[in-house]
Amino acid sequence: KAGVTQTPRYLIKTRGQQVTLSCSPISGHRSVSWYQQTPGQGLQFLFEYFSETQRNKGNFPGRFSGRQFSNSRSEMNVSTLELGDSALYLCASSPGQGARQPQHFGDGTRLSIL
Amino acid sequence: EDQVTQSPEALRLQEGESSSLNCSYTVSGLRGLFWYRQDPGKGPEFLFTLYSAGEEKEKERLKATLTKKESFLHITAPKPEDSATYLCAVQAYRDSNYQLIWGAGTKLIIKP
Numbered sequence: 001k002a003g004v005t006q007t008p009r010y011l012i013k014t015r016g017q018q019v020t021l022s023c024s025p026i027s028g029h030r031s032v033s034w035y036q037q038t039p040g041q042g043l044q045f046l047f048e049y050f051s052e053t054q055r056n057k058g059n060f061p062g063r064f065s066g067r068q069f070s071n072s073r074s075e076m077n078v079s080t081l082e083l084g085d086s087a088l089y090l091c092a093s094s095p096g097q098g099a100r101q102p103q104h105f106g107d108g109t110r111l112s113i114l
Numbered sequence: 115e116d117q118v119t120q121s122p123e124a125l126r127l128q129e130g131e132s133s134s135l136n137c138s139y140t141v142s143g144l145r146g147l148f149w150y151r152q153d154p155g156k157g158p159e160f161l162f163t164l165y166s167a168g169e170e171k172e173k174e175r176l177k178a179t180l181t182k183k184e185s186f187l188h189i190t191a192p193k194p195e196d197s198a199t200y201l202c203a204v205q206a207y208r209d210s211n212y213q214l215i216w217g218a219g220t221k222l223i224i225k226p
Contacts, residue, residue, distance in 0.1 A: 042219065
């Protein structure tokens, strides 16, 4: 069974640009969550999508947005990039929303802002 | 305030030297506690879920336990391939939704 796939693996952008990251969940998983991971802050929850609707949101500015498609694939967009947005962005999928099943992670997109 | 604290931050052991990692939490309405392992450049890999105090789960050299205030990840006779960062997360009710609250992790280094 294929795992969670994130593309691209690495990305370099400059301040002020925008970026779109992609996530394909495990087949049959309908919930997709996004996280930002940095050495100083650890894993920080961005948002969760289920059935194409954002169900849960972390404490990030509106520059961070996402969407989910009917096949459960998800994209995350960050506009007006700042230096502090440099991080590993992780996507995780699970069968249901807000459920007690564990989340399964992709290997992330490493975003570097110059 | 919901909080998850992991200790120690880093742990160096000799191969075969058993030890334990700690995850203490203060959350209201605990629904589940999760342990993950993360290797450099990779996403977290799921290890265990614990739902209630007294519950234990085992996998190879790892054993996770849960009390009302903390969880332990016991590592018995570790091997160098057990070197990784171990993350603990607690499912808590926040802002009318369930969210995972993550600890900062324990970096485990097993020397041959």
